[in-house]
Amino acid sequence: MDTDRGTGTDPLMARARLLWESLAGVPVSFASRGGPTVVTAPASALAPPGWLGTVLLGDAAVVTAPSDGVAHTVRRALTGVATPSLTDPGAVAGVLPVAEVLGPATLAYLSGDAFRPSPPGAGATDRLPPGHGDLVRLLASVSEEDAGECGLDEITSPAFAVRDGGTVVAAAGYRDWPHGTAHLCVLTAPHARGRGLARRVASAATAHALAAGRLPQWRARPAASRRVAWALGFRELGSQLSVRGVQSPTIS
Template structure:
């Protein structure tokens, strides 16, 4: 069996975030475990991560794990991060995602020359925070720019920051990329410039760049830089009252 080194490295990241011993099945399929401290999802939620043909799932309690194992190991791997597919077979109160997971190796990275327009400033710099507050809240939240731990790489229009990128240090030597462009400045290639500078910094520090995104435009930027979409992530807040019932899935025929 030929092993994709980048896929194996990405799987190792999420195995670490699961916060207890669990691995992506080598021959495909799904492993489900109980892990209250899992970082695959918010506290008390269930987390699903699919990478390649395999998946790992963490549940907040043993009871939830038993239901998820019974149901999700019979769901095709390709459907595990589809909210519609999961809500059809489980009592779900709320979902986050799905988000596509992209990664890039040093060999595959496609550098975008900064041509002197990209400036490096400190994380939390007043100009950066002013920029983050100036965009729609949903854009700011999606970007995560207010949580970066690296330097910020920015482009200005006059004195104002109009595009920025950086990364947040994650466990397992990961640089989680964060990118934000002002709505009126999009379509000019600024996201690629600042993101490229952030990836250069991440690789220089020996980190694995990770791009987690839902918007099509963001995914397009990642692909332009050489990121490969290796999988996806979905978080579930389960309805605990309904989860106690033993008749899930209700009236749904699952693939064997």
Template sequence: MSMDPSLVGRARALWEGLARVPVSFAPAGGVSVVVSPRSELCPVGWVGVVALGGSAIVTAPSDRAAVMVRDALGRLPLEAVTDGGLVRKALPVARVLGPAALSYVSPSGFRPVEAGALSVERIPAAHPDMRSLERVAGHEDAGEAALDEITSPAFVVREHGEVVAAAGYRAWPRRTAHIGVLTAPEARGRGLARVTGSAAVAHALGAGLLPQWRARRTASRVVAAGLGFEELGSQLSIEIA
């Protein structure tokens, strides 16, 4: 399937800016490695890799790390540079975060989901019921969704008065809306993530923002695809041993 060039261009501009030093995705493919101690592609002191639309950019925290990474990743095919298992074989790796799929949607590609009999409520992001949902969902899932960081309203579904699913987005640079979705364990598998996620995406598109869906798990990627998101690439963070 061909990728939407306007989505690829906007997504690349976002991550090029997050690198915090001048760097560009090579138009003909390949991997561009730069030194950027302040990079926001990854945790501080780590190596950040983002592949989008057939090429990749990489930020390294030091000149020494950049040389190691440039040599190691240069020997890998492009589709392998965000593969944690293959990168571990090429580099002395202490820890890896990801890979996470990066997906985006345009207004014309968005496939909204009707709530049907469900009622989607809009509440403040700081509402105590949001923290209750995070406790029920558990630390790992709540951290992945990062609903405590959203700058939009929260779009929620309740059952018996309790919030069992919620979605929202955090405003990122380049007019990007980073979507987060969370469902209580006992309420999963019933389409609630699509319903609340749809409301959050519609709100972002209405504000003229570019919705971004970052997902490590297959279930989350399926939800994004159901809403019309195009998977354009992936992200990996590497701590060099």
């Protein structure tokens, strides 16, 4: 993970931070000193409703809490936690009551000059509209966890797909996020994995996003997904963790 570049000299980091500041739902900014910035943000998009959401980018983190009481508890608890550990479930569980976690997921971004597309000989991709029946069938062929993780059913861009015997076995597209961000969504059927198809379809979707002037974002937990992003030139700038179970303190 790249944590050494500050926003003053790194436009990619600046754009990523601007995105997540807007998703917090309240005025907030990433501060590089003095621990995480913890704010009360019931409508935050950093986590599911009622959860604690943490996004770490570079050497700074923003944490959104569903209430003032939870925010107060979290500020006190995270005082002694090193910034790089703020999205480590074990470190967070050591200082806060945790019932459930989502993540951590790495956050990677791509500038046009760093893009490494699939080689020309990798093969062409089909272009399908969002919600196409072949995409629905691909989603139905994988586990519920894989289907939810990939987000292919939420794309707003065209889907770029590879077929095997007429059946779509890999597809990628992106969902439009705020501030011109393209959130990449990639899925390969289990029996077709390990053949470079994820890179091929993701390359086509990424090229489409860059041509439209968008900032490609890759959010991933599995190591295999992170390797695909790296192969295309994405740079890991941070990570995200969501926590359920932190409650407001009881006042007697």
